[in-house]
Structures are given as structure tokens and as C-alpha cells.
Amino acid sequence: MVLERLQQMASHLTGQVAQHHPFDPLTTEEIAAAVAIIRREYSDLFFNAVTLWEPRKAEMTRWLASPATVPRPHRVADVVAIGRGSKVYDGLVDLDDGTIVRWELTEGVQPLITMEDLQIVESVVRKDAKVIEQCGLIGIPPSDMHKVYCDPWTIGYDERFGSGVRLQQALMYYRPHVDDSQYTYPLDFCPIFNADTQEIVHIDVPKVRRQLNTASPINYHADAIEKQGGFRKDLKPINITQPEGVSFTLDGRTLKWQNWSVHVGFNYREGMVLSNITFNDKGNVRPVFWRMSLAEMVVPYGNPERPHQRKHAFDLGEYGGGYMTNSLALGCDCKGAIHYMDAAFVNRAGEPQVIKNAICIHEEDAGILFKHTDFRDESCTVTRARKLVVSHVFTAANYEYCVYWIFHQDGTIQLEIKLTGILNTYAMNPGESAAPWGTEVYPGVNAHNHQHLFCLRVDPSVDGHDNTVFQVDAVQGAGEVGSEENPYGNAFYAKKTKLGTPGAAMSDYDGSTSRTWEMANTSKLNPYSKKPVSYKLVSREVPSLLPKEGSLVWKRAGFARHAVHVTKYDDDQIHPAGRHVPQTSGEPSQGIPAWIAANPDENLDNTDVVLWHTFGLTHFPSPEDYPVMPAEPMTVLLRPRNFFTQNPALDVPPSYSSAPSQIAAGKTGIRGIVDGISRLAFGGGGSTQ
Amino acid sequence: MVLERLQQMASHLTGQVAQHHPFDPLTTEEIAAAVAIIRREYSDLFFNAVTLWEPRKAEMTRWLASPATVPRPHRVADVVAIGRGSKVYDGLVDLDDGTIVRWELTEGVQPLITMEDLQIVESVVRKDAKVIEQCGLIGIPPSDMHKVYCDPWTIGYDERFGSGVRLQQALMYYRPHVDDSQYTYPLDFCPIFNADTQEIVHIDVPKVRRQLNTASPINYHADAIEKQGGFRKDLKPINITQPEGVSFTLDGRTLKWQNWSVHVGFNYREGMVLSNITFNDKGNVRPVFWRMSLAEMVVPYGNPERPHQRKHAFDLGEYGGGYMTNSLALGCDCKGAIHYMDAAFVNRAGEPQVIKNAICIHEEDAGILFKHTDFRDESCTVTRARKLVVSHVFTAANYEYCVYWIFHQDGTIQLEIKLTGILNTYAMNPGESAAPWGTEVYPGVNAHNHQHLFCLRVDPSVDGHDNTVFQVDAVQGAGEVGSEENPYGNAFYAKKTKLGTPGAAMSDYDGSTSRTWEMANTSKLNPYSKKPVSYKLVSREVPSLLPKEGSLVWKRAGFARHAVHVTKYDDDQIHPAGRHVPQTSGEPSQGIPAWIAANPDENLDNTDVVLWHTFGLTHFPSPEDYPVMPAEPMTVLLRPRNFFTQNPALDVPPSYSSAPSQIAAGKTGIRGIVDGISRLAFGGGGSTQ
Ligand SMILES: [Co+2]
Ligand SMILES: [Co+2]
Known part of the structure; x- marks a missing residue:
């Protein structure tokens, strides 16, 4: 245990492990090697991206199943370079072999802006x-x-x-x-x-x-x-300490915590990439998600006057969530015991660059995990929750996006995004009205209406790669009030609709039915409920895309037309609005609409599927958002349903627990309990009397 | 300052203040006095409730405006007592005068179950x-x-x-x-x-x-x-300490924190009642909400077979959120520096009873409040947020409801409710299927589908009592793609619909338009935006009432038919499903439907209005919820929009701040910063290098 810890410390301090996990981002050395290999054959280029070309899923799955016998996937660099005359080259460099395996001039595209x-x-x-x-x-x-x-x-x-x-x-x-x-x-x-x-x-x-x-x-x-009068002085410190250290361990970039295991990747485009997410269910390591990332976003502005229609940034595809990532600081962005990971990129000149502290990993107390009191005798169990937060923050010109992937002990994975930073603003004359397309947030400052629409890519592997997606609606039962089947009119149930083909799977949000989507393994039933094991997507901030059908944004941001799209897994389908997004016309639409159009009737039943979820919010600015916006959070949940046979967090140590027989035998009630740390606000030590 | 603190401590330790605030709950002495006054005239009764009859708004408003010259509202007890033969008496006892001012036999009703x-x-x-x-x-x-x-x-x-x-x-x-x-x-x-x-x-x-x-x-x-194998051993402690104490102060039950002031009441029925909520806007104390509470709830179950239609508990109106309140414990329900308030009730015999530690008041760190980095030079300001949580937890037989009223520094008030506890279950035979009305969550255990629908009562006083409610929808602008007015089809705006009468104000949720509701003071415009000062209700967990129109639940729980109702303020309209809820038939419907039917065309424009919001979730159980449910949170936000002229939290001390001129002059970048408390997870002290 001590040795393991020392090895772990050593690997973190040097930033090196013996051999990279195939999902690890390219290191500075690997980036330099890739550039050198290209430079042997091509000159007069500047570099747009040199990033990990992730191993193909089939190859990776074989290797993971038997790393001792199956050849380790090669390390391959995915390269975008730009030559004179805005010529764009897409290439692949095999770093194990030291060879360029693909090098193509790609016409009519523009890679992102660094x-x-x-x-x-x-x-x-x-x-x-x-x-x-x-x-x-x-x-x-x-x-x-x-x-x-x-x-x-x-x-x-x-x-x-x-x-x-x-x-x-x-x-x-x-x-x-x-x-x-x-x-x-x-x-x-x-x-x-x-x-x-x-x-x-x-x-x-x-x-x-x-x-x-x-x-x-x-x-x-x-x-x-x-x-302007100084800072308020009435805010007393809250200190968060972890005297025994953290509850997670790291083996390279494989993070283990409270039965979870996840590989934490990072690239210039999506920022954090979570791969091979498994849950250790009483010794049985069960796959849950093969890969998850925030894959794209678009921020359309609602002012119809030219040239404001051009304000609809694809912050990931046009700038890169990784490239724009902040270097984080202890006690500022996160508190407690923190582990940081750096991020390595190429620069324009082909040199490796490092953003220190790009990813923050830390735990937080999360309030009550579960509690129940028996009203008869006040016997009670109360258990506090912990969460693990893996986060990065990126600055997209005026806006800040804080991205938190949160793992919970109950098997839930949460994606929380906080929006902060500064409104995009436009000039206005005295006496001019900003309405209805914007708000005067400060004299002479017009902040236009806009949406923030994020596309979450979820590649589920719920107890295996072959999964099926169902749309689930809470609906009334059949039979009118007074009928034999529904005499009191109170019948309701979960109506499940199989999303069987990409064409049929384009589905919108319906708040009135509390619509959710289940990623299920129909080959494996929960032994108690007899329902397929599944993870449910619960997302409540799901506005419609407000730019009209056929509009510029609608054409370019095809992923945002529906809350959910489902496609058959394809190694090359990662970017919902296309690989190169700037200056795409949307004719034809790239990414998701193109993939679906190519094969709208493909079977999605019990096969390797990918779910794309667009969520976000519509922002009508107000003066409270200025000159810097208080952070506004949004949450998407992935919750186990019929996946476990019981609450998987029962063995989290309780803060207090008594059973009726103990109360009868005189066990101290909950009010006698303190954790040794918490105190009464006004005098008194640990006693609550 | 020290004296003030000592007085405060003394008042908390003795539980007494010189004179009660008119909104303070009845004390044990007052409860005993009320019972004694009734007993002088009536015998052979048992007591169902003896609670504060809140002062009428007009009288209270006059007194608050000039407490030195206007007579203090009398302390009045609102009494429900039950005599032989299930005879129900509703009474009022003036505690200042020592007289019974009302005593009525109320026919055909049943008060709640204690x-x-x-x-x-x-x-x-x-x-x-x-x-x-x-x-x-x-x-x-x-x-x-x-x-x-x-x-x-x-x-x-x-x-x-x-x-x-x-x-x-x-x-x-x-x-x-x-x-x-x-x-x-x-x-x-x-x-x-x-x-x-x-x-x-x-x-x-x-x-x-x-x-x-x-x-x-x-x-x-x-x-x-x-x-069964014991508890997991890999969870290291997280300690939360406040060495300098809390940032809030209390004067009696008036709580002040970060510009907020709120009176924290409590009664047997609604549990916490927050009154006279104001925000000190740079020295200007501005009213925001006159009174807020969780006023009612209903939990309809979806199994149509008799007698399951009777399972639709109104937990507040039929049992009392206050009566069912847990006694909380340091470090179990909340961590850090905690202030508790007790709750006093009458018992059946007429004796005062106390629930110790019924309300918890504490602060929590709340992550990033705002952050922005200038991409040019990485000059950056990052400020952490604090929140104040006022909470109670009640046990409704099998279920636990944890209610958190959360105040934020940016002017937002959040109501978070966590559901935990145990599923209501029913028997099933081997081989029987629980579908579609329930789920077999454990062998032989059928947990029926159900909804948890909460009714939040909001009495706004946004810069005064005369307010107007608007429904706000995010909608596309006029003009097809290619038209002169909307050439690129990207126009969108906030469509505001005035809810001008109770009849017109019954409105449902629309997730596709990100519908919100604004409580506005149309007599007061924001000097910058020229829009009315307002608070916006943002609520995303808003299922439809699934029991059908005309059904038993639909009739009894009229408040749940729509997401929002608006009524003209009436001192006697507090309980959305009626004062006495058990055994109401819903013919006619009590509470909100009755009030609206009595005056559907009443003017709600720029007058004293009350907004009733029903929200919640539909719960299709699964084995993960058993044998005790991991807490599931729900959130409702009340956010200032056009209320302030700027972000009201700008003067919260930042964790780090640098301006471009400081960076140019060599100020240390953010990565050199630590808070003196946070640490690196794997070795190292404060340095992030
Ligand atoms: Co925005
Ligand atoms: Co439930």
C-alpha cells in the first residue's frame, strides 16, 4: 500500500509512466516526435493540432480483454497542419513505427482557430x-x-x-x-x-x-x-481539509474511487474525455460507458441584423475546449486535497506546449446520501454522501465554461456545467432600444439574446457494447374515469419507445411527460425487476433550437435540431458538427445529419450505439449579468435504473445508525451524536443540548 | 459588537427574547396559555393544533413601517381541537387579551392526523x-x-x-x-x-x-x-471548519447574511415559513418576498386497483410537515458551524412539546461564484461563492423529505428538496408481474409508480406589494428564413404574457420554450434595461398531474392541475388544498380551484398577488431505490432579473484577482496562488509546480 502510493507519487512528480495507456493523451515527447516525423517529409507548414488518434474500438477491446497476449495498440498522432495558401493537411503518424500512415490535402475546409x-x-x-x-x-x-x-x-x-x-x-x-x-x-x-x-x-x-x-x-x-468602497468584510472562512488524504487512487490516468474506474483523457478539442468507465459491483467489474465527452456546442445569438447572424460560435469545433483551458489554482477553482493533470498541445511552430493544472480532480462532501427514521421509536440511519469531481474550465473569449464531471456513490454520473465570464456585447446609441433582441445591461451596452447548446456524446457500454436506447415518457393509463380498468382515473406508467433506427431516433424533449432516455442492455435483465439493466439520461434544461428550420445555424449545427440522436457506433464519428467546423456552410450539414442521412434505417436494436444529447439554456441577459456573470449551473444526470439489485451505496459508513432493538436497549439517540468537527454556531462545543 | 454577540448567545441559550417578533412561532408558554384559556370554557377536547395565527398583512405592514408608533400586532393562537364524536372546533385565542375571539364547530371536515x-x-x-x-x-x-x-x-x-x-x-x-x-x-x-x-x-x-x-x-x-461484509474502508474524512465562526447573525429569528434578511418561522403544517425577505442593495433595503413556504404536496400512486387509489398522501395538509420534522444532529445532517432552532407544538392532551434542532442554519462553500480570464495575458479574477442553507427534514411514514432553502450571494433564492427514505411497497405473489403500474424492486416487493408534487406558495413583494406575474417563453422571431426582417432565420426573443386574472393565469409548463414566470413590479423599471424589476421563477422538474381530469386526485389536489396559479392576496388563503384536507371529496375542490372559481376575472395587474407553483417528479421505482433510496434532489430557483443594476456580488472578496496592468508589471499569475488550506493530493504542500 505504501509502496503503491510511493510509486504513484513518483509517477505524478515525473509525469511519466513506463508505458502509456492507449487512451493517454500524447505527451510532449510524442508531440515532438510526431512533428519531427512529418518534418522529415513536409516543410513550410504550421501546426493546428497534434493529438491522440484513439485506438479503434475493436482493437482496444481485444487488448483490454487480454493485454498479455494481444498486441498493444500503437500510439498514433492525429495531425492537422496548414500550408501556404490556407492548404489544410490531415495526417496520421504511427509513433511506434515512426511512419506517416496518412497524409491528405483536404480541400474546402478550415480547421479550428487556435x-x-x-x-x-x-x-x-x-x-x-x-x-x-x-x-x-x-x-x-x-x-x-x-x-x-x-x-x-x-x-x-x-x-x-x-x-x-x-x-x-x-x-x-x-x-x-x-x-x-x-x-x-x-x-x-x-x-x-x-x-x-x-x-x-x-x-x-x-x-x-x-x-x-x-x-x-x-x-x-x-x-x-x-x-468603489472595498470588499465586504462579513464573510468568515470555511476551511475544507482532508487530513488523511484523498479517497481516490491513480494508476497513470486511470482513476479509481468508490467502485468507479475511469480513464481521464484530454484533447485540444473536447477537453476531458472519460473512457472505459466501469463500476465494481461487489467484485464484479461491470462496464457502464465506453466513452463520454462534451463533443460540440453552439451559441447562436438572436439578433437578426447583419452581421450578427455570424455570432453562433461552435466553441469546441471552432476553437477547442482543450486549447482554451485555464490553468487552475489551489483554493481558487477547487478547495481541499486536489490532484491536477497537465495538458500538452502542439503550437503553431510545431513545439509542444503544456497547460499546467488543466484538469482538477477532487472530492466534495455531498450532503445526505440517504436517511430514514422510524416514526415509532426514532431509530434512524443517516449516511453522508461524497462525490468525486473531475473538472476543467475554459475561456471562450468573453465567456467561461466550467465543466464538472461528477461521480456519485449511488452509481450516478453527473455532468454539471457552470456558465460565467462576460456577456458578448454590442454598441447602441443613446435613446436606442435593445428590445426585443437584446437588453441594455449597462448604459450604452446591448447584450443580445443567445442560447448555449451543448452536445454530449455518450457511448454506452451497459454491461457490454450492445445496447438499445428507449425514450421513456410518464403517461396516463388507458380507461376513462369510472371505467373498469381505471375506475379512479389514477393509472399511470412509463411508456417506453424503442429508438430502433437513426431516422426514428431523432427525438425532442417533452417536459410534460418528464421524458428521459434509457440506454439498456436488453440481453440482460435485472433479476428482481426483470427489466433490462440500463442507465437513464435525465436532463431538464433542453430548449428547442430557436434559429428556424433551414436557417444558417440550423444547417451548420445539425446536432442541435433534436434533444437526442442515436447512431450506430463508428470509430470516425466523434465530432457532431464535423471534423473541421469553421466556415462550413451547412450545405450539406456535416456530422450527425450526414451520418443519419447516409443510413437512416440502420438497425440500432441491441448493437453498439452512440447517444448524442443536446442540452443547454436560452439566455436573455439582464443587468445582473454584468460586468461579470454569477455562475449559472446546468446539470445532466446518468442514473442507473434496474442496473443494480439494490442501492449500491449501502456500505458507505453512516454518520449515525440505530436499529429499533438498540433504541429499546437504550442506545443514545441521534441528537447525542457529533462528528467531532462540526460545532454550534453560537457558543457550545459538540453538545447540541 | 462583542456585546451584541453576547446578547445573541444569551438569547439563543435561554430560547427567549424580550418580546416576540409577530412572525415568531408560538412558544411553549404561549401554547400552554392558549390551551388554558380554551380549557376555562371548553372541556373534553383533545388538541390537533395550536399554532401562530399570523398577523394580517395590512396590520403587519403598518407596524413594520413604524414599530414605535403603530400598535404591535397581538399574538393570536390558531387552534384546532376535536371533541367527542369527531366534532371539530376551529378557534382563535388572543394571547395579549387572554380571550377566545373565535370558536366554531366546523361540520363535515377532518383535521390532519398527528x-x-x-x-x-x-x-x-x-x-x-x-x-x-x-x-x-x-x-x-x-x-x-x-x-x-x-x-x-x-x-x-x-x-x-x-x-x-x-x-x-x-x-x-x-x-x-x-x-x-x-x-x-x-x-x-x-x-x-x-x-x-x-x-x-x-x-x-x-x-x-x-x-x-x-x-x-x-x-x-x-x-x-x-x-454482510462490513462497510467500505476507503473513504477518507473531509473536515469542514469555520475557525472564525459563521457569517450570519440572528436577532431573534430574523436572520441576516450577505445582504439578505429573512424571518425564519415554523409551523406544524408547512414547516419552515420565510417572511419579510429583503436584500440590502448598497444601503437600500429592498423587499423581495413577503412570505414563502412549501404549502402543500400530494403523492398520487399510479396503480388503478382498489384500494390503491387512496394512496395519494397530502403530506403537509394531512400530516403536517412540521409535526413530522426530524430532530437534527451535528455532523450528520449538516457539517460545519451550525445553528439550530427548536420547534414547539401542542400535543393531544394540550401540553406543549418541543422538537429539538428542528431547523438547521449553516453556510456552505458553493464553488466558483464568477470567473473570467483575459486570453491575451491571463489576467484573471476568480471569486468563490458561499451559500446559506436553512433546512429541515421530515419523515412521512416511509419517505423522507429534506427541504433546503438556500440563499445565494447573487440574489438568487433556491428551494432544493431531496427525496430519500423508503419506497411504499405492496405485496405480490410469486410469478405475478408488477408491470406496468409498479416494479418488483426485491423478490416479492412491488413498489408502485407515483408522483411527488409539491406546491410552493410565493407571496412576492418585489420592491413593494403590488406586483404582476408574466409567463415568459423563448420563441422564434417573426419572418421566414430569407425575409427582410429575419434574413438568416436566427431571430428569437422572450415573449412575455401577462397573467392578468386568476382564470387566465392557470398555466402549464413548456420545456420546449424554457418557460419561466416573472414576478415583476411594473411601476419600477430598471434604470439600465428599462424593464420592470422582477424575480424569475426557474423550475424544470414540472411533470403534468398524471391522474386524469375528473379523477379523485384531480378533484382533491386542484393545485396540481397547473404548474402555476396566481391569485389576489387574501390573508386567509394559505392552504392550496384547503384548511382541513383529510377526507375531502374534491366536490367541490377546496383551496385554489375554489378561490379562482369565486372570482376568476379579478384584476391581478399591479396588485398584491400570490403565485402558487406545483413542481416535483414522477417516480418509477427500480431496485436501486431499495432498501433505502439514495437522495434525489430537485431544485426551484427564484432569480433576480432586471432587479439589480449590476451583479450584486461584485464585492465578495476574490480568491485571486489580477488586472492587465498588474500582469504587465510582473504580478504572480494564478498558479502561484494557494489559500493556505488546500493541498495537493499526492505529496507537496502549497506549491502547484
Ligand atoms: Co449566456
Ligand atoms: Co418516490
Whole structure:
């Protein structure tokens, strides 16, 4: 035990293990090796992505079943590189063999925009004569161009420019002082940047011009608050300590905690990837999910005026949830005993880069896990819950997305996303109304309506890879009130509809029936309930896609047309809006709609299926969201139903437990109990009397 | 400061303050006084309830505005007493004057069942010859009658017996050993108990008999787990300490924390009552809600066979959320620095009784409150959130409801309810199928489908008592794709529908439009957004009432027909299903439907309104829920929208903050930061390198 712990510490401190798990992200050494192999044959490239090409499922499954006899899957790098003239190359490099196994020029696509790509635009914009001219028209003199900033987005799609040239739209802002929030000073025009020539090629200028906002700055950084009266002083510390350490262990990146085992991967695109998730059910290691990730998202804005239709960022496919990941800090982002994992990426020049502390792993107390009191004698058992949180936070220009994968002792997996950061804003003139497409959140600041729609990719392996998805609705029983079969009209049941083909499986949310979706293994019945073992998707924040059918967003973000899509597993189907998302026209739609159209009647019954779930929220801004938004959480649950034969957390040590015979024999009641740590707020030690 | 703290401690330790706040629950002395005053005139009564008759709003508002000049509202006891022959008396006792101001014999109603009422039935059942006979028929010999148990419910409503006589239905169980969970051994028949004569007056026997379950016991108390292999040993402690004490203060029962002020009341029926909730907005104390409580609930079961239609408990109106409240324990139900409040009730004999530690007040760390990083230089501010939790837990026979009122620093109030405890179960024969109305959760144990529907009563006072409720839907803008007004089809906005009359205000949930409801003060516009100041109800667990229109449950639980009802404020309209709920037929429906029918076209625009919100979940049991259910949480949010002019939590001290100029000047980045308490999981102290 001690030795194991020391080995674990050693491996964490050096960042190395003897041999990488096939799901481990590429290391800095592997990234460098992949780039070197490519450079032997190709030059004059810059790198967009060098990431793990995950082993094919069939190969990986064979190896996992018998690692001693089956050859270990090779380490393969998935490479995107860009040459002169915005030429895009997709390649695969076998790192075990040291060979390039695929290298293709891919026409008519644009890979995502990296943080480096973003950083270039601002300096170009500031020097561009036409931008300087536009600034002058709205009240910014040429001498103030160093106060001009931009958030360079991908152009999304603009039919005037198509997808042949790599373009960015520069959302323009101004800072009176370098520390002032630029979102209070949005500019009304939008330059278009050519990433190949590094020039401004066009400027979109509105018909009605809007002068630079004259309102006072509003900021939230510490110096600003100090100047406005300082911080509140009535908040006493809450300390969270784990004197005996954490309850999880790590073997490489395989995390074990409270019967759970999960491999924690990470890539530039999806951020965290959870693979090979199993639950040790009394010694029987049962597969639950083969792979889960947040696979895509889209944030459509609701203002119909040009060029705001271009504001519908695919933050994962167009920028990369991994690339935008924050470096986390002890006691800031998480409290207690924390384990961090770093993330390694390639940069534009082909050098490996590391984001320290990209992933945070920690435990939290989670309140009451279960409790029951017998009203007869007050005999009682109460047990507290623990949860394991695996998280990262990424910054998408103005917005922050905090992603928490949470494992519970009762077999539930929860995905919680918190939205914080700053609203995207646009200029408005004095007297202009922001309604109905936005809200004036501060004088002269128009925050447009928008949706945050996330696509969760779930590859279930509920007691095996062959699963079936059912839509489940709570519905009334047959028979009118007074009928023989339903005399009192109170009959209701769970109506299950098999989603048998991709075409039939496009299903929407229905709040009135509390609709859920079950991923079931119909070959394995629960011995008690005789129902298939399953995991149920419970998701309640499921707005409709508000851009209309046939609209630009509807075409590009096909995954968001329905709450749930189901497809047959395919190793190459990972990205719901396509592999390369920027500047896709949606004609035809990439990703999910294309896959379904290719084979709408494929059998999804008792086979290897993938469930895609789009959820999120519609955000009508208000002044409370400004100048920085209080975090707004959203939750999706994956709950075991008929999977276990009993509550799988019964053996979690209780805080207190008494049985009737003990109460009768004089055992102290629950009020005599303290945990030795908790205290009364106003005086007194451990006694509650 | 020290003096204030000492006074506070003293008042908490003695449980007395000089003069009661008019919203304070009756004390034990006041309960005793009320009973004594009644006993001077009436004898041969037993007491059902002696509780605070809350001051009328108009009188209370006048007093609060000028406590020095306006007479303090009298302390008045609201009394329910029962005489011989199930005669029910409703009375009011003015404790300041020492007089009975109202005393009425109320015909044809039955007040709720108290814990004492419940306790009586079991001993009667065990001795009843017909019950002993029925036990014999299903395999329980007379010598085992001490192993027979019952959960005595109100009868709900049974048309064969009406409401003239006070009745209970005894849900029957068996315990092989006194410590075995009886829910594994449900009996198939149901005796009816007359509470007046204390006799069994009828037994409902099913056509198909079911023998006593022969499965082995399944238990969750500590001794049982020890015998089954013991507790898991890999869970390390998490300690939560508050070395400088709590951040809240109490003046009597007025709780102040992070700009919030709220009076914490408690009664036998609703449990916690939160009154006069205000938010100190930079020195301006702004009213938000006049009164909030969980006012009613109903748990309809979905099995149509007689007599299961009677299983639809109104846990608050038929039993009392206060009466069933648990006595809480340090470190078990809550961790950290805790303040408890006791609850005082009358007993059947007229004596005051106290539940110690009925209410728990404590703070919790709540993760990231807000965060933003500038991608240019990684300047960053991250601030952690705190929440204040005011909670109680009540046991409704088999089920536990944990009720958490949570105050957030950003102006949000959250009601979280966790469901735990044990499933209600019914007997089944070997080979019998529980589907579709239930699930076999353990051999021989049928847990029926059911809903948990809660009715939240919200009396808003958003910047004043005159408010208006709007239904808000996220909808597409007009104009097809390609039209001039909506060229890209991306337009969407918040459609607001004024709920102008009680008749028009019966509204259902619509998940597809992310429907919310705003309680707005249309006389006061946000200076920035020009929209009315408001609080928005965000609730996503809103199933339809599944019992059909015209059914018994539909008639009795009128409040559950719609997600939202709005009524004009009336001092006497507190109980959504009526003041006395047991044995109501629903003909006519009591409470909300009656109030609306009396005046469907009353003006609700810019006047004193009350919003009633029914939410909850539909529960299809599974073996994971047995033998005790992992807690399942549900959340309702009340969020400020256009209420503040900015994020009201900006002055919460950050964990870390740097501005661009500081980064440029060499300020340490966020990764150098630790809070002095958090640690790395595997070795290392505060350094994250
Ligand atoms: Co938003
Ligand atoms: Co339930």
C-alpha cells in the first residue's frame, strides 16, 4: 500500500509512466516526435493540432480483454497542419513505427482557430488604415489605437466569402484604461481578417452608426472594487481539509474511487474525455460507458441584423475546449486535497506546449446520501454522501465554461456545467432600444439574446457494447374515469419507445411527460425487476433550437435540431458538427445529419450505439449579468435504473445508525451524536443540548 | 459588537427574547396559555393544533413601517381541537387579551392526523380479531401478531365512508425481526380505523390473495451491513471548519447574511415559513418576498386497483410537515458551524412539546461564484461563492423529505428538496408481474409508480406589494428564413404574457420554450434595461398531474392541475388544498380551484398577488431505490432579473484577482496562488509546480 502510493507519487512528480495507456493523451515527447516525423517529409507548414488518434474500438477491446497476449495498440498522432495558401493537411503518424500512415490535402475546409491564431489579429487590426478610419468615425482618434481591442472569432460562415480562405471576424472593443473591461465599449463595425495573408480584407459597417460609449467604466477586478468602497468584510472562512488524504487512487490516468474506474483523457478539442468507465459491483467489474465527452456546442445569438447572424460560435469545433483551458489554482477553482493533470498541445511552430493544472480532480462532501427514521421509536440511519469531481474550465473569449464531471456513490454520473465570464456585447446609441433582441445591461451596452447548446456524446457500454436506447415518457393509463380498468382515473406508467433506427431516433424533449432516455442492455435483465439493466439520461434544461428550420445555424449545427440522436457506433464519428467546423456552410450539414442521412434505417436494436444529447439554456441577459456573470449551473444526470439489485451505496459508513432493538436497549439517540468537527454556531462545543 | 454577540448567545441559550417578533412561532408558554384559556370554557377536547395565527398583512405592514408608533400586532393562537364524536372546533385565542375571539364547530371536515394519532393505530390493529384472522390467511399465526406493523395513513377519501367520521387506513407490514425493514414484507389487506371509537371498522381484502413474502430480509442499518461484509474502508474524512465562526447573525429569528434578511418561522403544517425577505442593495433595503413556504404536496400512486387509489398522501395538509420534522444532529445532517432552532407544538392532551434542532442554519462553500480570464495575458479574477442553507427534514411514514432553502450571494433564492427514505411497497405473489403500474424492486416487493408534487406558495413583494406575474417563453422571431426582417432565420426573443386574472393565469409548463414566470413590479423599471424589476421563477422538474381530469386526485389536489396559479392576496388563503384536507371529496375542490372559481376575472395587474407553483417528479421505482433510496434532489430557483443594476456580488472578496496592468508589471499569475488550506493530493504542500 505504501509502496503503491510511493510509486504513484513518483509517477505524478515525473509525469511519466513506463508505458502509456492507449487512451493517454500524447505527451510532449510524442508531440515532438510526431512533428519531427512529418518534418522529415513536409516543410513550410504550421501546426493546428497534434493529438491522440484513439485506438479503434475493436482493437482496444481485444487488448483490454487480454493485454498479455494481444498486441498493444500503437500510439498514433492525429495531425492537422496548414500550408501556404490556407492548404489544410490531415495526417496520421504511427509513433511506434515512426511512419506517416496518412497524409491528405483536404480541400474546402478550415480547421479550428487556435489561441495563437487569435492573438495575431489584434495587432493587425490596430495598424489597418481602414480600421483606423472606422474608429475615427465613431470617436476614437488614431492616437488611441492602442486602446482598441478585438475578440477575433472565426467568421462562422459568410456566404459572401465562402470557405476557401481562412477568415476571422474581429469583434471590436475599446478600453479607456488597459484595466477597463472592453465589453462596456463595444464598437459598431466588424473587420474581416484573412489568416493566410494576415490582412483585413473587409469591414462590415452598419447602416446606422453608433458612437463610442461614453458611460463610465464598470469593472470587477480587485482594484476597481477597492476604489468603489472595498470588499465586504462579513464573510468568515470555511476551511475544507482532508487530513488523511484523498479517497481516490491513480494508476497513470486511470482513476479509481468508490467502485468507479475511469480513464481521464484530454484533447485540444473536447477537453476531458472519460473512457472505459466501469463500476465494481461487489467484485464484479461491470462496464457502464465506453466513452463520454462534451463533443460540440453552439451559441447562436438572436439578433437578426447583419452581421450578427455570424455570432453562433461552435466553441469546441471552432476553437477547442482543450486549447482554451485555464490553468487552475489551489483554493481558487477547487478547495481541499486536489490532484491536477497537465495538458500538452502542439503550437503553431510545431513545439509542444503544456497547460499546467488543466484538469482538477477532487472530492466534495455531498450532503445526505440517504436517511430514514422510524416514526415509532426514532431509530434512524443517516449516511453522508461524497462525490468525486473531475473538472476543467475554459475561456471562450468573453465567456467561461466550467465543466464538472461528477461521480456519485449511488452509481450516478453527473455532468454539471457552470456558465460565467462576460456577456458578448454590442454598441447602441443613446435613446436606442435593445428590445426585443437584446437588453441594455449597462448604459450604452446591448447584450443580445443567445442560447448555449451543448452536445454530449455518450457511448454506452451497459454491461457490454450492445445496447438499445428507449425514450421513456410518464403517461396516463388507458380507461376513462369510472371505467373498469381505471375506475379512479389514477393509472399511470412509463411508456417506453424503442429508438430502433437513426431516422426514428431523432427525438425532442417533452417536459410534460418528464421524458428521459434509457440506454439498456436488453440481453440482460435485472433479476428482481426483470427489466433490462440500463442507465437513464435525465436532463431538464433542453430548449428547442430557436434559429428556424433551414436557417444558417440550423444547417451548420445539425446536432442541435433534436434533444437526442442515436447512431450506430463508428470509430470516425466523434465530432457532431464535423471534423473541421469553421466556415462550413451547412450545405450539406456535416456530422450527425450526414451520418443519419447516409443510413437512416440502420438497425440500432441491441448493437453498439452512440447517444448524442443536446442540452443547454436560452439566455436573455439582464443587468445582473454584468460586468461579470454569477455562475449559472446546468446539470445532466446518468442514473442507473434496474442496473443494480439494490442501492449500491449501502456500505458507505453512516454518520449515525440505530436499529429499533438498540433504541429499546437504550442506545443514545441521534441528537447525542457529533462528528467531532462540526460545532454550534453560537457558543457550545459538540453538545447540541 | 462583542456585546451584541453576547446578547445573541444569551438569547439563543435561554430560547427567549424580550418580546416576540409577530412572525415568531408560538412558544411553549404561549401554547400552554392558549390551551388554558380554551380549557376555562371548553372541556373534553383533545388538541390537533395550536399554532401562530399570523398577523394580517395590512396590520403587519403598518407596524413594520413604524414599530414605535403603530400598535404591535397581538399574538393570536390558531387552534384546532376535536371533541367527542369527531366534532371539530376551529378557534382563535388572543394571547395579549387572554380571550377566545373565535370558536366554531366546523361540520363535515377532518383535521390532519398527528404523530400521536398515528401511533395509536398499530396497537389496535394487532389486537383486532378480524385483522388476526386476515393475518392467518396469508401465513402469519396469531402468536406472531407482535411482528405485525402498520403505517396508518389518513384514508384520503373513500366514497363508501365519506367525511363524517375520522378514519385512517392501515397499510400493513410484517417484521421477521424487530430490526428488519417492514417494507420487504407488505401485507395484502388494509384495515380501516375509526379514530373516534379507536376500532377497526372495515378491512379491504383483495380478490387475489398474496401470501406473506418469504424472501430474506434486506436491511441497511449498521448491524446488517456489518453482517454482510462490513462497510467500505476507503473513504477518507473531509473536515469542514469555520475557525472564525459563521457569517450570519440572528436577532431573534430574523436572520441576516450577505445582504439578505429573512424571518425564519415554523409551523406544524408547512414547516419552515420565510417572511419579510429583503436584500440590502448598497444601503437600500429592498423587499423581495413577503412570505414563502412549501404549502402543500400530494403523492398520487399510479396503480388503478382498489384500494390503491387512496394512496395519494397530502403530506403537509394531512400530516403536517412540521409535526413530522426530524430532530437534527451535528455532523450528520449538516457539517460545519451550525445553528439550530427548536420547534414547539401542542400535543393531544394540550401540553406543549418541543422538537429539538428542528431547523438547521449553516453556510456552505458553493464553488466558483464568477470567473473570467483575459486570453491575451491571463489576467484573471476568480471569486468563490458561499451559500446559506436553512433546512429541515421530515419523515412521512416511509419517505423522507429534506427541504433546503438556500440563499445565494447573487440574489438568487433556491428551494432544493431531496427525496430519500423508503419506497411504499405492496405485496405480490410469486410469478405475478408488477408491470406496468409498479416494479418488483426485491423478490416479492412491488413498489408502485407515483408522483411527488409539491406546491410552493410565493407571496412576492418585489420592491413593494403590488406586483404582476408574466409567463415568459423563448420563441422564434417573426419572418421566414430569407425575409427582410429575419434574413438568416436566427431571430428569437422572450415573449412575455401577462397573467392578468386568476382564470387566465392557470398555466402549464413548456420545456420546449424554457418557460419561466416573472414576478415583476411594473411601476419600477430598471434604470439600465428599462424593464420592470422582477424575480424569475426557474423550475424544470414540472411533470403534468398524471391522474386524469375528473379523477379523485384531480378533484382533491386542484393545485396540481397547473404548474402555476396566481391569485389576489387574501390573508386567509394559505392552504392550496384547503384548511382541513383529510377526507375531502374534491366536490367541490377546496383551496385554489375554489378561490379562482369565486372570482376568476379579478384584476391581478399591479396588485398584491400570490403565485402558487406545483413542481416535483414522477417516480418509477427500480431496485436501486431499495432498501433505502439514495437522495434525489430537485431544485426551484427564484432569480433576480432586471432587479439589480449590476451583479450584486461584485464585492465578495476574490480568491485571486489580477488586472492587465498588474500582469504587465510582473504580478504572480494564478498558479502561484494557494489559500493556505488546500493541498495537493499526492505529496507537496502549497506549491502547484
Ligand atoms: Co449566456
Ligand atoms: Co418516490
